[in-house]
Each structure stands twice: as C-alpha cells, then as structure tokens.
Amino acid sequence: xxxxxxxxxxxxxxxxxxxxxxxxxxxxxxxxxxxxxxxxxxxxxxxxxxxxxxxxxxxxxxxxxxxxxxxxxxxxxxxxxxxxxxxxxxxxxxxxxxxxxxxxxxxxxxxxxxxxxxxxxxxxxxxxxxxxxxxxxxxxxxxxxxxxxxxxxxxxxxxxxxxxxxxxxxxxxxxxxxxxxxxxxxxxxxxxxxxxxxxxxxxxxxxxxxxxxxxxxxxxx
Numbered sequence: 001x002x003x004x005x006x007x008x009x010x011x012x013x014x015x016x017x018x019x020x021x022x023x024x025x026x027x028x029x030x031x032x033x034x035x036x037x038x039x040x041x042x043x044x045x046x047x048x049x050x051x052x053x054x055x056x057x058x059x060x061x062x063x064x065x066x067x068x069x070x071x072x073x074x075x076x077x078x079x080x081x082x083x084x085x086x087x088x089x090x091x092x093x094x095x096x097x098x099x100x101x102x103x104x105x106x107x108x109x110x111x112x113x114x115x116x117x118x119x120x121x122x123x124x125x126x127x128x129x130x131x132x133x134x135x136x137x138x139x140x141x142x143x144x145x146x147x148x149x150x151x152x153x154x155x156x157x158x159x160x161x162x163x164x165x166x167x168x169x170x171x172x173x174x175x176x177x178x179x180x181x182x183x184x185x186x187x188x189x190x191x192x193x194x195x196x197x198x199x200x201x202x203x204x205x206x207x208x209x210x211x212x213x214x215x216x217x218x219x220x221x
Contacts, residue, residue, distance in 0.1 A: 002065030082156025092137030131184030
C-alpha cells in the first residue's frame with residue numbers, strides 16, 4: 001500500500017537560499033509521524049511544501065503514491081490533506097462553527113457530507129460544541145489551536161499536518177490537546193498524522209515513528 005504522503009529527495013529554495021536539501025520522509029496510511037528539529041531547521045517549510053505552498057526545485061511530493069508535485073496548493077485539500085499551521089490563521093470575525101465549515105464550503109461539499117464531517121469533528125473534539133457560536137477573535141491560544149485542528153479534520157480524510165501544535169500551550173492545555181490527538185487516532189484510524197515539534201519528549205507517547213531535521217536535511221532521530 002502506498003504512503004499517505006511522502007517526500008522523495010525534495011529540495012526547496014526560498015529567496016535563493018536552500019531551505020530543504022534532498023529531504024525524504026514517508027507517512028504511511030494511518031501512521032502517526034513526528035518531524036522534530038530546532039526553530040529554523042525546516043519543519044514548517046516541509047509542511048508548506050507538502051501543501052503546495054512552496055515550489056519544489058528537485059524531487060517529488062507524493063499523495064497515495066500519486067505524484068502531486070505540480071498540483072496547486074488550492075487543490076491539495078481535495079486530495080484529503082488537512083493543515084493546521086502554527087499561527088492557526090482563523091478568521092476572527094467568524095464564529096468557530098463558520099471557521100470549521102469554511103473548508104467544506106470552499107471545496108463545495110454537498111450539505112449532507114458537510115454535516116457528516118462536522119458531526120464527526122465535534123464527536124472527536126467535544127470542546128468545540130460549546131465554542132461553536134463564539135467569535136474566533138475571542139478564543140484563547142489553546143482554544144484556537146483546537147479549532148484549527150477541527151478545521152483541518154474537515155478536509156483531512158487522508159492526512160492531517162499539524163505545525164507545532166503544542167507551542168505556547170500551558171501544561172494543562174497541552175494534555176487536553178494530546179488527549180484530542182489520541183481520540184483522533186482511535187476515531188479515525190485510517191487518517192495519517194504528521195506533527196512537527198521542537199521538543200521530542202512531548203510527542204513520544206503520541207507517535208509511532210520520528211524523523212529529525214537539521215539545517216534542511218533529514219538526520220538520524
């Protein structure tokens with residue numbers, strides 16, 4: 001069975017500077033994979049490359065074995081890939097529920113399928129039920145990260161990419177987020193999860209395999 005997502009020998013330049021250097025990593029179907037490294041090592045660039053937000057100078061990006069290197073960023077969610085960036089990027093004037101529904105509306109999913117996915121997300125993340133009518137601008141950092149996870153799950157039927165989800169969370173909120181990820185794996189065992197993090201100790205109980213990145217290169221974890 002092909003990987004849910006993979007990079008094969010991928011190099012990426014930003015403003016003429018090499019940021020990723022022949023990076024290869026594999027996320028199997030239903031796998032829980034960590035990408036660890038210090039700030040500036042290339043973690044976020046790796047996720048942005050998987051999402052098609054940065055051009056690839058060499059190598060290939062694969063989704064379910066299909067070469068999607070040239071697939072535009074706005075088509076990646078149609079491949080079943082959800083993305084929760086580090087800064088959340090919620091629409092502050094929208095309600096939490098509207099933020100959750102937005103990806104389904106952009107993809108023009110049928111109303112019945114949209115409702116099914118929303119119900120599934122709220123079942124996995126019951127914290128969002130009470131938050132649904134609130135404006136996103138009034139959320140705490142931890143609440144915002146939970147909404148960003150839910151939004152990614154609205155389209156992430158194959159894989160979900162989580163960029164530094166624990167950064168800035170108080171210990172109690174970090175535990176709640178970790179519990180949400182455990183429920184995600186139990187409730188959607190076929191959905192692959194790729195998580196970036198600077199502190200590998202936070203992820204050891206949650207993941208099955210780990211890649212490490214340093215100066216844009218994969219190194220032994």
